[in-house]
Amino acid sequence: MYVSFDIEQFIQDFSKSCNKVQKKSFKKNVVITSYIQKRDQLCILISGSADLVRYDLNGNKTIIDHFSKHDVFGEVFYDVTTNNELLVESKENCEVLFFSYSDMHNKCKPGCKFHEKLSEYLPELILDKVTTLNMRVELLTKRSTRDKLLGYFNLLSTKALNKTFTLPFSLTDLADYLSVDRSAMMREIKLLKDENIIKKEGKRITLLSH
Amino acid sequence: MYVSFDIEQFIQDFSKSCNKVQKKSFKKNVVITSYIQKRDQLCILISGSADLVRYDLNGNKTIIDHFSKHDVFGEVFYDVTTNNELLVESKENCEVLFFSYSDMHNKCKPGCKFHEKLSEYLPELILDKVTTLNMRVELLTKRSTRDKLLGYFNLLSTKALNKTFTLPFSLTDLADYLSVDRSAMMREIKLLKDENIIKKEGKRITLLSH
């Protein structure tokens, strides 16, 4: 998240001042929330990391989105019309702020600092989400596993301002994120190594410019 | 776009009152804008329809997004770090409103009605965009061409509140939108017809519940 204000400070300052906001803690590998009904729920991840996942009828898991510290997520971003259940699963211990998007307009009380500030910041947070999603679409529309991998690696490299970077996922999860078969992806990674396009030591990848 | 205010009215009322907003007209099949530099550009499509497309090095075209009347688009939604050029191409004659996202904060003049209203409405417009993009990701993460087709058909059917609906694309464009090979998609559509899962007359599709 690259936003122009200090979310940490914002949460510190205001989260306790508003009685419509709930703060909850979660252990690793539990369900934080599921998108099934239209509850208008909006969440901010204060600490930890989590995935938005879908399990389809064949048991395939897809990582629809990956959230880390200060990311915004929630049902409000979805038309819950799909038949598949969407779950937010904690990957580490997490702290999460829950509130309702409609409360943004009908404020809890006049002059609630939390809601006031949040509605000021929210457009920027959501805009950031659009940017992330657009990059995701860019990746997923690549035709081959190789292009998806290279596209994603380029992204991480750009983010890190470095040809070398660390995968934020296990390779198993990376396959679910790129929506490809894991073994096929592993085969492709091996080819990329053999062709000297990348170097790989565990989760550290280096792009070798040719 | 399902938003709670009347965009048409809004454009009518305010677009002329602001000198930082430009209204331009485009013929069919021309480039409306390209996402190359960070210009903070934000656009509203007043009439017509357009696609956001990417041509990759192999000449593959991908329809990244499809815009119709009242949709919001623009460079501001992208981190233009990808190597491929993104173009917005008109599919019909179009009228487009251009302005800059940063002007949303530094208003053109105190009390400009256009910017005032726009910054009020914008979160909702952007939120709608997030929902659309999330559905797009849902589609693109489906593993097979069949699942992509059925996912998309279900979406259109839900939108139309009807088992029968009309494709907003040519079949050629649909393939580019689902990011699959056209002939492979045609083959899959034939199978879906043969298996009595769908009925198809031109661009009118009917989902046959089994």
Place this chain on the structure above:
DNA sequence: TATATTTTGTTGTTTTTGCAACAGAAAAAT
């Protein structure tokens, strides 16, 4: 620290998808 669980790496086989090429239908342009 020992044991259980998850992740990584690999490969043969099957299935799906992409590519190429073409003819007929439909739509657009002149």
Place this chain on the structure above:
DNA sequence: ATTTTTCTGTTGCAAAAACAACAAAATATA
């Protein structure tokens, strides 16, 4: 109204990806 262009529908073949299954390595857990 005729010509040109785009779109649809189809197919054989090649390439890529998915599936399945397993051993070794790394992590997590008791």
